[in-house]
Amino acid sequence: MNTPPSPPGAQRTDGSSVRIGALVPLTRPGWVEAGQHLLAGLELAVREVNDAGGIGGRPLELVVRDTAADPRRAAAAVDEFARLDVAAVAGEYHSVVARAAAARADALGLPFLCSSAVLDALTEQPTEWVARLAPAQSHGWQVYADFLLGAGHSRIAVATQPSVYWASGVRILREYLAPRGGTVVELDVHALGPAAVCDELVGHRATALLLLVGHPDPAVPIVRAVRRDRRLAGILIGAPAGQPEFPEWAALLGGDGAAIPFLRYLPDRFGPLGARVGTALRERLGQAPSFVAFEGYDTVLVLADVLRAHAADEAGAAEPWSRVAVEGTRGQIRFSRAPGIGVRQWTWAPTQVVDRDPAEPDRFRILHTG
Template sequence: MTTPPLPPSPSSPAPGAERTDGSSIRIGALAPLTRPGWVEAGRHLLAGFELAVREVNGAGGIAGRPLELVVRDTAADPQRAAAAVDELARLGVAALAGEYHSVVARAAAARADTLGLPFLCSSAVLDALTEEPTDWVARLAPAQSHGWQIYADFLRGAGHSRIAVAADPSVYWASGARILRDHLAPRGGTVIELDMRALTPAAVCEALVDHRATALLLLVGHPEPAVPIVKAVRRDRRLGAVMIGAPAGQPEFAEWATLLGDDGTAIPFLRYLPERLTPLGARVATALRERLDEAPSFVAFEGYDTVTVLADVLRSHGADRARTAASWPSVTVEGTRGQIRFSRTPGIGVWQWAWAPVQVVDRDPADRDRFRILHSG
């Protein structure tokens, strides 16, 4: 694994983006580029943004005007994200893109809604991205309730009825546990919550034995405490038959395999890719691999698709913010993972692509750089 490049400074455009000369159309980009944010996810998201911007500008830009990214690092901090939205609005960006962490994206969406700034959320899945319905926000990633119900179906199909969840305190993790419980309970499943504020990895192992759990789901941060928990369970002979799962996608990134080696294989997680990419997706995959020097995650495709959608909207409707927000229901864009259209979905207050493809995959124990598709929804 190569060392990630240093993130751009808060006052600089992203590497490879056009420098402003007074004629650029600016897009504000939010991503976690420093700890405690999930830096590897932020790096992939930014790579997708940058590649799409480069291609848009190579094809003549937006009516002859270059597209420019103005990047801000959220560091997984909701307050920092809200402040960045304020700053980007003052700088005159036409729209806002990005973010990976759901609680951070929720803060950004609330501020964008208040300011009247169009926000296309790339990767955050929390259903309640906004408290009230809004026309200013749209989202590419599937809602958590959609993806995690598919994961629950996978668990049930694999024969797991006593499922422990090791959970950190978070609106996102609590929402995930509730989705699993509500979906599995009517079908005979039991979800046992383990509060990671009070338990060590060794104590988690004891709880798994006491509760006779057949599966442990990691609803926790990476690398801490996810990596120590995996190591402890893998080394406990009493738990050899317990499946470890990570629905939030921690094993997607190369750092997981680097830190855990073979212990990080056979841990099913959610990713938002089709079995076969579109022709556009296949071409973009090659370009992203060259840019990242590793296989692109689904997050990189989300970044690319975000800029592709915004560029299409800007070409059709210009850089007026209100016209951009009004255009969500008319979007029809060929993305890397299928045709993207937005609609209103019950229980979700933003314009939603319903739905990006969803897979349950794991790293192959025979080759930890290869992913096995276990279930699709």
């Protein structure tokens, strides 16, 4: 395990800016809407930090690189950030991409605060260089499994694609549901088209189908096929990874995209900071901010706290995350060691299961909290 002596860019004493490298998916095949929301939160917080005097009088500067959901591109960006002498790395939405960035940041001794990726195994070994705001997948998806069981669903089918992230999700669901009387059957969408998925659902007598697949394709065609199959009129479609969160989902599917529960990481009610930031993010985005936008904002709040603490006390930089106590938009943020997770983790961000209201698809209903 490496122990960081200090954030590199924070060591300067001249009037130059303090740089934060931001990893964001802004082009396909990355989830562009998620990237736009993440960046909006990062940028808003940077502006507010600078309006409040920056870091010891020095302005905070965001150096943005598009990952396009490519792990190699993210790793190369971290290398570039190191050459640019950034104080820390922030961001990323896709778990497999964040894992590559975390490995590179750990190897280079560069602090990385992961905003939104949830894969438990973000690093191969414990490290003090990396911390994460988003709940680990095992936490969030167990909350989702509790929702399924509470709603009376024990025969679960999952439409899957090859991915470390999706495979991890299947394992979490299977291991959590099995002792509670639940079963999980996998449907490989590379081998099955939407119509064949419907046939499999009927054959397995599944009461719920979870979409562990990419968006918009093949998620959207599968939803359309299931919604139009009279044999499956009573089946629940779910999307724990959050595909229905963004407006593109509703635009593509209309009413078919409603009543599809997903995970999001917001409190049931915001405090004053969250409410103010939510208003500012709505103005910035021109639409309701997703939980990802709040994750971006909170990321900069945490990093600003870490960098200010280092400027005041270099000796405290050896364990930067352990000293954090920041009031974020969704509650107080502190980091700890969670069992089985090698990074410093906020345990936990508020977790909800929500869906779009069929009567008003732009409105979200809270179905379960955990």
